[in-house]
Amino acid sequence: MTPTRKEAAVVRRRFPTLAVTALTAIALTACTAGKENAPALGAGRKPSGSASTALPAASLELWHGFTSPGEVKAFEDAVAGFHAKYPQITVKLVKGVQDDQITQAVRGGKVPDVASSFTTDNVAQWCKSGTFQDLTPVIAQDGVDISVIPEASRAYTEFDGKRCVMPLLADAYGLYYNKALMKGNQPPKTLSELAELAKKLTVRDADGNIQVAGFVPSFQYYENVASHFAPVIGAKWYKEDGTSAIGSDPAWKGFLRWQKELVDWYGYDKLSKFRKSLGQEWSADHPFYKGKIAMVLDGEWRNAMIANEAKDLDYGTAPFPVADDRQELYGGGFTSGTVIGVPKGAKNPQAAWELVKYLTTDTQALVTLSNAVRNVPTTKASLESPELKKDANFQTFLDIFAHPSTSTVPSSVSSSFNQESFQEFMNHWEAGSVKDLDAGLAEVDKRLDDKLKLSGS
Known part of the structure; x- marks a missing residue:
């Protein structure tokens, strides 16, 4: 999909080249390519325990989009906390990955165990198509309290009853x-x-x-x-x-x-x-x-x-x-953010979920990432952590993110098309090319609704 204007700008900032550079964050153990008939997330699974021995040894591969040295180091540090909790699990980090690479990997059957994305507008299609696995069953099995995540972030990580990704960091x-x-x-x-x-x-x-x-x-x-x-x-x-x-x-x-x-x-x-x-x-x-x-x-x-x-x-x-x-x-605003989940075909889905759960619910992991990347952490505990670096200007955005009127674009498989189409109309409007506002907006509605019919939603 085509990112929204803001997301495209962020992608350009974080992806100076299209090259994908692999690095090992915790161990030098390389992951093998995805296997056919990979186990489904939650299949025959028992709720995870607190002991590190609750999970078998595994090697995971995590794809993320960060590229700057400070951001990459922060991701390494956050994952190091997971490895300390589960020393039998090694994690290989691959930086600079874009959304189309994730989608293509799933189609080709050679997928990472975990992948993250900056573009929330892709979530609805990913949930609908099964590109990312539904996390709802394992969230329930493990008793993860989703209410610790502000409502707006919960909204952009699910579609049609499926939560196929979790919020990692947010923008406000x-x-x-x-x-x-x-x-x-x-x-x-x-x-x-x-x-x-x-x-x-x-x-x-x-x-x-x-x-x-x-x-x-x-x-x-x-x-x-x-x-x-x-x-x-x-x-x-x-x-x-x-x-x-x-x-x-x-x-x-x-x-x-x-x-x-x-x-x-x-x-x-x-x-x-x-x-x-x-x-x-x-x-x-x-x-x-x-x-x-x-x-x-x-x-x-x-x-x-x-x-x-x-x-x-x-x-x-x-x-x-x-x-x-x-x-x-007043006090609220728009939010979106980085999301992370377990792609279809991941060969170690149970361990992958534990990594996703850790990165998105562990206060220290979120604070570590926020302090380096300077995005908003996405749980109430991390927002209130005394270790979170903040001054008056950054605090404004923490408050905006937590405000009850803060919201995002509702999930839709045609979300990007809808925003781009409306943006095109608004450009014509400000230029004075639209003489009848009501008629112009009615035409926008028709265009968006026709696209909705084509998408089968």
Whole structure:
């Protein structure tokens, strides 16, 4: 599948090349290729015990997408904790793996025992097709308390009654603001406040060209995609029957009108010229670092990037402003994250599940990964751990992630298509190409519903 705009950016950041480099984290024992008629997860299995002798000796292979030295080292350290608990199990780590490699491996019958992914939009199809095995039975057998994971992360790791992956780390989205450019103003809490402050903080030259933008409302700018805005405006993606709700939900219409008014205030051509002049999102030339934009929507990882690329920047973070008529949503936001599971055909599924369970429920493992990667850990205990490194700016995103109004895109086998189609429409809308909003959104609904019929969902 094609990743969403944000996920594609993260993939580019974490995959500088397409080469897959193997390394051994705990032992030099290599795993053999997958065998035919591999045992099914949970078949003839008894609940795992606490003793290390509860599992037979095994060699596991785990594929993950991390590539930077610090991230890879953190994964090694987390897996080392598992090996200490189960010394009879060795784990070989393979870094830099992308989703299509996992899918192809399952089709070819040569699969790892465990695989992780950055792209949650793939989960529904993986669960439906059986690419990843259903963990529901073993979760029940082992008495794993899923409620320790916030509801939003539980939502993006299951589909149609199957939990085929577990959440490993999460992303949360909020508002970053440049304290100097804010000129003493407090971060806005509603969209109307955001628009008013954006206008107040914008600086133009004598010809009206934008020199500094209070906020860039363009849907073609970095993280400004529909999925990231939906939770703060209370918008729905689907109706109860699974068909598109975009055209009938007034929240989307209100938001699109708010956005277009602000785009028109800047001037579409002026805003486009300014946007195209800005530095790349994943570089040290990011316009937020350079004082070109006062407020931006971004994920929690930006804190770590600022520490590395703009350490002298004086900035703050806050929840993103919400729709004026949905102020009870303030404090929440959008979330997605890394997922991990046991692929179909894994030759050691029982030991593989123990590794997945350890990495996703053990507090120290999650804290180790979070401290290195600077993503949000995904259990309540890890969020509250005194060993979790956090300052006020990172704490904002821990609070957003734990907030009851935080949500994600509901699981659907056509999730990526739906988001991309709507994004295309929004680009036309801000450019002024859509003359009838109701008719345009109705056409979006039809396109999405036609795709739903083709997918057989």
